[in-house]
Amino acid sequence: MGWRRNRKTAAESEAIEVHTQAQEAAATAVDPAKPLLVVEGVERTFQTGGQPLHVLKGIHMELLPRQLVMLRGRSGSGKTTLLNMIGGLDQPSKGTIFFHGMPFHDMSDDQRTKVRRKEIGFIFQAYALMPLLSAYENVELSLRMAGVPGGEWKARVEHCLELVGLAKRMHHRPFELSGGEQQRVAIAKSIAHRPSLLLADEPTAELDSQMAAQIMSVFQTIIRTEQVTICMTTHDPTILEVADHVYEMVDGKFI
Ligand SMILES: Nc1ncnc2c1ncn2[C@@H]1O[C@H](COP(=O)(O)OP(=O)(O)OP(=O)(O)O)[C@@H](O)[C@H]1O
Numbered sequence: 001m002g003w004r005r006n007r008k009t010a011a012e013s014e015a016i017e018v019h020t021q022a023q024e025a026a027a028t029a030v031d032p033a034k035p036l037l038v039v040e041g042v043e044r045t046f047q048t049g050g051q052p053l054h055v056l057k058g059i060h061m062e063l064l065p066r067q068l069v070m071l072r073g074r075s076g077s078g079k080t081t082l083l084n085m086i087g088g089l090d091q092p093s094k095g096t097i098f099f100h101g102m103p104f105h106d107m108s109d110d111q112r113t114k115v116r117r118k119e120i121g122f123i124f125q126a127y128a129l130m131p132l133l134s135a136y137e138n139v140e141l142s143l144r145m146a147g148v149p150g151g152e153w154k155a156r157v158e159h160c161l162e163l164v165g166l167a168k169r170m171h172h173r174p175f176e177l178s179g180g181e182q183q184r185v186a187i188a189k190s191i192a193h194r195p196s197l198l199l200a201d202e203p204t205a206e207l208d209s210q211m212a213a214q215i216m217s218v219f220q221t222i223i224r225t226e227q228v229t230i231c232m233t234t235h236d237p238t239i240l241e242v243a244d245h246v247y248e249m250v251d252g253k254f255i
Contacts, residue, residue, distance in 0.1 A: 035062040036197060036229050037086060042095035042105075044081055055081045057252040059095070063197070063229050068219060070240060071233045073249030079233040080201055082249070086231060087120055087199045088112035100196070117146055121190030121228075123200040128186060129174045135161060135185045136170040139192050146193035160188035163225060164218050180211030187218055191226055198222075200232035209238060216242045 044056040055078045063069055063086075071079045084090040085097055088104050089112075097104040100119065104112060129138050139157045148156070161170050164184035174182050183203060190198055200219075204212035216239050219230050240246050247254050 032065050034065070036065050036100060037061075037063040037231075038096075038098045039082075039086065040096045042082070042085060042092040042097060044078075044085065044090070045093045055252050056085075056092070059252075059254065061247055061254070063231055064244075065196070065229055066223050066227055067229050067244040068223055068242060069229070069231045070243040070246045071231065071249055072235070072237075072240065072246055073233075075235070077249045078252045079249055083199050083201055083231070083233055086197075087122060088116045118193070119196050121193070121195040121198045123183070123186050123190050123198065123203050123232075125202040125205045129182060129189070131174050134171045134173050135166055135177070135188070138174075138185055139188045142189045142192045148193060156192055157188075160192045161185070163191075163222060164188045165214075178211070180207050180214055183207065183211075183215055184218060187215070187222070191222055191228060194226070196228060198228050198230045200230065202233055202235065204234065204236055204239060212236060212239055 039059055039061045042056055042059040043054065046053045046055060059082060061069075071082060073079050081090070085092055085104070086099075088099065088107075092105050095105065099115065102115060104115075107115075130141065133141065136157055139160055140153050143153050143156060144150075158167070158170070161167055164187050166181060166184055166188065169177060169181060172181075174185070177185065183206075187203075204215050207215065219232075220242065222228055223230060234240070249255075
């Protein structure tokens with residue numbers, strides 16, 4: 001895609017920027033029947049040692065508002081690669097991705113970063129918390145980084161930590177919390193700036209089945225209360241039943 005981006009004129013970039021701002025404004029008024037994200041014919045090829053590696057081979061999918069969607073598949077099937085595209089961290093070699101009507105496949109890194117900061121939250125397998133900061137301070141940091149006005153931090157941090165069931169542990173640091181609790185802090189952190197889409201890469205992989213079930217229950221709560229859509233990858237067959245939709249990936253394609 002690099003060559004296409006380089007060839008885009010200033011006027012075209014500006015048009016996308018204006019489009020982006022308009023779409024971002026529209027994004028706050030979510031229509032429950034309208035997809036938040038539409039992926040059409042997405043392919044991703046990496047060049048490794050001079051050889052092309054076809055990792056995604058024609059993906060079609062959509063995410064509707066307030067859905068819990070799972071991408072399931074064996075290691076190496078391409079789940080993380082797809083999640084990175086959906087989150088605007090990477091771009092397809094072919095195909096289109098529209099997020100709130102914005103063409104992620106055709107936007108510059110800067111344009112996608114702006115949308116991502118406002119509209120998307122990420123949760124990873126390893127909790128990505130700052131070890132010297134308390135749960136409260138970790139969540140507050142994400143609001144600070146998202147540019148949310150300081151006057152709103154306290155109420156929002158407390159609300160998010162309450163939602164994930166950690167009201168009583170706000171001032172604990174990560175090492176004083178269990179793995180499941182740390183993952184719940186990471187969830188509070190990821191929703192604090194009110195994204196419309198939450199992407200989670202193997203969020204339960206490090207947890208036992210009871211803690212994994214707690215995480216899924218927290219996901220269901222935040223879909224209901226924060227109106228967020230969640231797309232997550234998993235290997236774990238025991239949690240699939242809570243999904244609204246499961247996409248099964250084999251060798252870069254859905255079956
Ligand atoms: N930047 C890259 N350059 C080259 N190859 C890559 C790159 N990113 C991913 N791959 C390859 O793409 C394939 C799919 O990787 P991906 O991480 O998407 O799989 P996955 O289904 O998420 O696996 P896991 O469940 O183990 O995380 C792998 O063979 C991987 O080595």
